[in-house]
Amino acid sequence: MISCPIPFTDYPNVLLAHGGGGRLSQQLIQKIFAAQFHNALLDVMHDGAVFAVEGGRMAFTTDSYVVSPRFFPGGDIGALAVYGTVNDLAMCGAVPRYLSAGFIIEEGLPMEELWRVAVSMREAADRAGVSIVTGDTKVVDRGKGDGLFINTAGVGTIAPGVDIAPANARPGDRIILSGAIAEHGIAILSVREGLAFETEILSDAAPLNHLVQSMLAAATSIHVLRDPTRGGVASALNEIASSAKLGIEIDETRIPVRDDVRGACEILGLDPLYIANEGKLLAFVREEDAPAVLAAMRAHDAARDARVIGAVVSEHPGLVVMNTAIGGKRIVDMLSGEQLPRIC
Numbered sequence: 001m002i003s004c005p006i007p008f009t010d011y012p013n014v015l016l017a018h019g020g021g022g023r024l025s026q027q028l029i030q031k032i033f034a035a036q037f038h039n040a041l042l043d044v045m046h047d048g049a050v051f052a053v054e055g056g057r058m059a060f061t062t063d064s065y066v067v068s069p070r071f072f073p074g075g076d077i078g079a080l081a082v083y084g085t086v087n088d089l090a091m092c093g094a095v096p097r098y099l100s101a102g103f104i105i106e107e108g109l110p111m112e113e114l115w116r117v118a119v120s121m122r123e124a125a126d127r128a129g130v131s132i133v134t135g136d137t138k139v140v141d142r143g144k145g146d147g148l149f150i151n152t153a154g155v156g157t158i159a160p161g162v163d164i165a166p167a168n169a170r171p172g173d174r175i176i177l178s179g180a181i182a183e184h185g186i187a188i189l190s191v192r193e194g195l196a197f198e199t200e201i202l203s204d205a206a207p208l209n210h211l212v213q214s215m216l217a218a219a220t221s222i223h224v225l226r227d228p229t230r231g232g233v234a235s236a237l238n239e240i241a242s243s244a245k246l247g248i249e250i251d252e253t254r255i256p257v258r259d260d261v262r263g264a265c266e267i268l269g270l271d272p273l274y275i276a277n278e279g280k281l282l283a284f285v286r287e288e289d290a291p292a293v294l295a296a297m298r299a300h301d302a303a304r305d306a307r308v309i310g311a312v313v314s315e316h317p318g319l320v321v322m323n324t325a326i327g328g329k330r331i332v333d334m335l336s337g338e339q340l341p342r343i344c
Contacts, residue, residue, distance in 0.1 A: 021230025
């Protein structure tokens with residue numbers, strides 16, 4: 001008899017889906033890591049830890065990058081590593097300052113490729129306004145490392161009055177999306193699977209820290225920021241709804257998706273709401289502050305198409321409900337795994 005293992009939550013071995021940013025990722029984090037490393041800073045489940053130091057507050061984050069392929073339209077693993085870490089700090093409301101970079105290199109990786117990655121990381125750091133100040137290098141046996149993995153960590157400073165966390169969402173908050181979604185995941189897939197579309201779809205990988213600082217200058221009362229990477233917009237909204245113990249309602253017609261990206265998703269049977277982004281953000285803002293924040297966002301190239309896509313509600317706590325284009329409603333749940341593995 002054929003059976004599907006996906007509905008079960010307990011597995012004797014780690015699956016690829018456990019790293020996809022969906023429900024299985026959350027279960028892995030909660031059952032293994034959060035259970036063992038439990039503390040007040042970690043329990044916030046933010047994009048980074050926020051803590052007080054003498055003279056102010058700081059944010060600290062870390063991430064690892066295993067993207068395949070390492071070079072893709074609009075970016076590469078090096079730039080992605082810098083931007084991803086910078087953006088995680090920015091989602092805490094921090095000004096990113098310093099990064100570390102650790103390289104796990106498989107024997108046989110061409111030196112020219114490693115040089116290209118290093119140059120890309122330096123250029124990305126310059127664009128974001130951060131410095132890579134420390135690092136580590138390890139070389140593993142041929143066949144044991146899939147070419148190149150990169151780990152980064154970053155620290156940043158947080159200005160007084162800025163308080164951004166997933167649990168800070170409030171009923172009535174407007175949810176702003178900074179632009180069109182699903183471009184990064186489709187760009188990766190096009191190279192990985194050798195797909196050709198009428199127009200080239202580029203990754204949206206970009207630093208968001210300058211955008212966030214403009215937003216905070218317009219309104220310091222921003223409650224939540226999140227970059228919808230693994231698992232896409234749907235997973236990010238579900239995580240926030242769960243943390244805040246509130247409901248979220250979004251409008252399908254308000255969610256921007258480029259026509260070529262939408263067409264690619266339809267051909268491949270993918271839902272753009274669940275596809276990773278690397279240069280977009282979600283912001284939860286008081287209703288009265290939303291116009292000022294939108295204006296500040298639209299002044300940036302990275303957020304020209306920013307728009308309100310929904311609101312936080314007291315009803316159906318923990319659930320994300322979408323008003324569909326055909327006039328109905330559906331629950332936007334979190335996937336078990338990831339539509340596209342190894343995308344960041």
